[in-house]
Each structure stands twice: as C-alpha cells, then as structure tokens.
Amino acid sequence: MKTQEKKRILITGAAGFLGSHLCDRFIAESYHVIGMDNLITGDLRHIAHLFKLPNFEFYQHDVSKFVHIQGRLDYILHFASPASPIDYLRIPIQTLKVGSLGTHNLLGLAKSKGARILVASTSEVYGDPLISPQSEEYWGNVNPVGPRGVYDEAKRFQEAMTMAYHNIHGLETRIVRIFNTYGPRMRLNDGRALPTFIGQALRGEDLTVFGDGTQTRSFCYVSDQVEGIYRLLLSDYVLPVNIGNPDEMTVEEVAKEIIELTGRHSAIVYRDLPIDDPKQRRPDIQKANKLLQWTPQVSRKEGLLRTIAYFESLPASALKQKDFTYYNQE
Numbered sequence: 001m002k003t004q005e006k007k008r009i010l011i012t013g014a015a016g017f018l019g020s021h022l023c024d025r026f027i028a029e030s031y032h033v034i035g036m037d038n039l040i041t042g043d044l045r046h047i048a049h050l051f052k053l054p055n056f057e058f059y060q061h062d063v064s065k066f067v068h069i070q071g072r073l074d075y076i077l078h079f080a081s082p083a084s085p086i087d088y089l090r091i092p093i094q095t096l097k098v099g100s101l102g103t104h105n106l107l108g109l110a111k112s113k114g115a116r117i118l119v120a121s122t123s124e125v126y127g128d129p130l131i132s133p134q135s136e137e138y139w140g141n142v143n144p145v146g147p148r149g150v151y152d153e154a155k156r157f158q159e160a161m162t163m164a165y166h167n168i169h170g171l172e173t174r175i176v177r178i179f180n181t182y183g184p185r186m187r188l189n190d191g192r193a194l195p196t197f198i199g200q201a202l203r204g205e206d207l208t209v210f211g212d213g214t215q216t217r218s219f220c221y222v223s224d225q226v227e228g229i230y231r232l233l234l235s236d237y238v239l240p241v242n243i244g245n246p247d248e249m250t251v252e253e254v255a256k257e258i259i260e261l262t263g264r265h266s267a268i269v270y271r272d273l274p275i276d277d278p279k280q281r282r283p284d285i286q287k288a289n290k291l292l293q294w295t296p297q298v299s300r301k302e303g304l305l306r307t308i309a310y311f312e313s314l315p316a317s318a319l320k321q322k323d324f325t326y327y328n329q330e
Contacts, residue, residue: 006032006055008072010115012063012106013079015042017185018120018178018225022077023047025226027056034069037080038062040094041087046185063102064094073113075233078106079120081154085274086191092150099154100161107165107173116172118233119162121240123179124152128278133248135284136177136240146276159240166238174232179244179283183222183303184310188319193217194304197255198311201262202319211273213252218282220245221303224296231292244283245296261304 009026013019014035019042026033027050035047035058050056061067063080081098082088088095103119110117126134127142142152159175166173186192188199200207220243228243249257255268288294311319 006030007074008032008034009075009077010034010036010069010073010109011077011079012036012102013042013081013120014058015039015044015046016079016083017046017183017187018083018181018222019077019079020046020185021183021222021226022079022229023050023056025230027053029230031055033057034059036061036063036067040091041082041084043187062098063105064097065105067105067109069109069113073109073115076106076110076115076117077120077229077233078103078117081120082151083122084187084190084192085148086189088151089147095150096154099158103158103161107161107171111165111169111171116174116233117162118174118176118229119158121155121159121175121177122151123177123242123244123281123283124148125156125159125177126278127152128276129280132280133246133282133284134242136242136287143276147274148276163238173238174235175238175240176229176232177240177242177283178225179220179242180217180281181220181222181225181244183307185222186307188311193251193254194219194258194307195311197258198262198308199319201258201264201266202308202311204264204266206267206269207255207259208271209251209255209268210271210277211251212270213255213268214250215273215277215279216248216250216281217254218245218248219254219300219303220296221298221306224298227297228288228292228294231294232288235292237287237291241287241291242283242285243288243294244285245300246283246285247296247300248282249300257300257304258308261301262308
C-alpha cells in the first residue's frame with residue numbers, strides 16, 4: 001500500500017512570533033513545512049528546534065521579490081510583515097512592500113501551484129474604530145497618511161488583492177483578521193503593551209502608559225490564535241474572519257495586572273498619546289464561533305503567567321535589552 005504523501009505548506013514570516021508557532025502546529029499535524037523569512041524582524045532561534053526534522057526546510061528570502069518553490073505546494077500562509085509599531089515606524093517602506101508586492105508574489109505562486117492561500121490581516125484595518133465591538137462588516141476609520149497608515153493600508157490593500165485573485169482567478173483564499181495576540185517568543189522590546197510592560201516590571205522599572213490609560217485592548221493567547229487560523233485555513237469561508245479574544249480591558253488595567261502577576265512594586269507613569277492610536281479594540285467573533293466552532297480557551301491570567309514565565313526564563317542579557325521609543329498601545 002502506497003504511503004500517502006505529506007501535505008506541503010509554505011509559511012512566510014516563519015521565524016517571527018506567530019509564524020514560528022504556526023510552523024510548530026503544522027509540523028505536529030504531519031505537514032511538510034517550508035519556512036521562509038528575510039529575518040528583518042524574525043529570529044532563527046524561534047525555529048532552531050525544527051531544523052533537524054526531515055519534514056521542515058527553511059529559506060532566508062524577502063517575499064517582496066520573486067518567490068519560487070520547487071515541487072508541489074498545497075497551502076500557503078502569508079505571515080511575512082512587521083507587526084509591531086516600533087518595526088513598521090522604523091521600516092515603513094518595507095512594510096508597504098511586503099503587504100503589496102509580497103502579497104502579489106504569493107498569490108501568483110498560489111495560482112501557479114493550485115494552492116490555497118491564507119493571508120494574515122489585522123485588526124488595524126479598522127483603524128481607530130467608531131463602533132465596538134468591531135465586526136467584519138465594519139469598514140474602518142483609518143488615516144492613510146498618518147504614521148500608522150503604512151501598516152493599516154498595507155493590510156487593507158492585501159485584503160483587496162486577495163479577494164481580487166479569488167474573484168477573477170477562482171483562487172482558494174482565506175483572510176484572517178488578527179487581534180492582539182501574546183505569548184512566548186514575543187520580543188520584549190517590540191513596542192507592544194504586554195511585552196513592554198512585562199519587561200519593564202521584570203527590570204524593576206516604572207511601566208509606561210501612553211494617554212490616560214483608558215483606551216482598551218483585547219488579548220488572545222497564541223495557542224488560541226493558532227487554533228483559529230488552522231480552522232480557518234481548512235474551512236470553506238473566503239471573506240475575512242476576526243480571530244481574537246473579546247475580553248476587553250483598559251491599558252491601565254493591563255499594566256496593573258502585570259505588576260500584580262510579576263510580584264513587583266513598579267509605578268505607572270503616563271506619557272502623551274501617539275498620533276492615531278486606537279481608543280478601543282474588541283473583536284466581534286460571532287463568525288468564528290459559527291463557522292469555525294472556535295472560541296478562546298486560555299484565560300488571560302493563565303496566558304499572562306505562561307508569558308511571564310517565558311520571559312523570566314530568558315538570559316539576563318536578553319531581559320536587559322530595551323528600546324526607549326516605547327509605543328506600547330498596539
């Protein structure tokens with residue numbers, strides 16, 4: 001009896017936070033995983049444990065340039081993109097290129113291979129929302145020429161290009177709108193609220209909150225996010241789907257909870273709110289509930305304890321690394 005060949009999947013942004021966890025998941029599901037990353041924000045240490053496996057291969061490559069994969073390809077997950085404010089404010093042109101040129105290249109690859117492609121969009125397509133919670137039917141409130149526009153508009157273009165390939169070429173496409181996700185392998189100095197707060201608390205520093213701290217966020221633990229993405233890829237639904245945790249809290253509440261869970265005695269200091277910072281972020285996940293039978297399983301406290309334990313396990317030198325251009329409300 002002939003052994004069934006493993007499904008082959010290309011994961012771009014494979015050395016990043018979410019990309020590396022997706023590599024782990026698809027390896028666990030017995031796929032042959034092809035990882036790709038230009039390492040502009042990714043870290044090979046996230047996937048080093050996979051290099052010895054026969055069903056994993058890695059290519060250092062910028063998907064904004066032509067992408068070639070030898071052999072059959074069943075699926076593509078396009079997760080290559082800077083995703084934190086510090087990154088996309090530092091490299092705005094690269095952010096725009098990976099969302100536009102990179103998406104175009106990968107859609108073309110999917111078309112040539114007859115592969116299904118899932119693209120990673122973001123809650124940032126909603127901008128500074130005028131409604132809450134944000135459902136997939138909400139068109140957003142985005143400033144295209146503001147400092148965050150390079151990320152917001154790259155993702156909005158990515159969605160439009162993906163739907164065009166689906167409508168014109170009949171390509172099998174999926175779009176996930178990712179809300180704030182956290183967990184092990186995040187960078188302490190990437191500018192987002194949770195890792196920034198955890199790093200500051202573990203170093204015994206004051207926690208920096210921008211604005212008055214009443215702006216809200218909703219945090220989804222990484223294993224829940226990966227499960228939602230996995231189910232969406234294998235579903236039959238082609239329009240965008242929110243994957244996030246609707247458990248909403250203020251940024252000030254986040255800071256206080258981090259201080260409590262780390263057992264530190266840090267104070268909270270307040271700074272001016274950056275331009276176009278969203279005042280509210282909460283996903284409507286009714287579609288994910290109905291179409292994917294998906295709901296978050298990991299409580300915020302449990303997820304935070306796991307994340308704090310991960311950062312505490314890092315070498316002292318890693319904990320000391322910090323970036324003073326904090327923009328921690330993403």
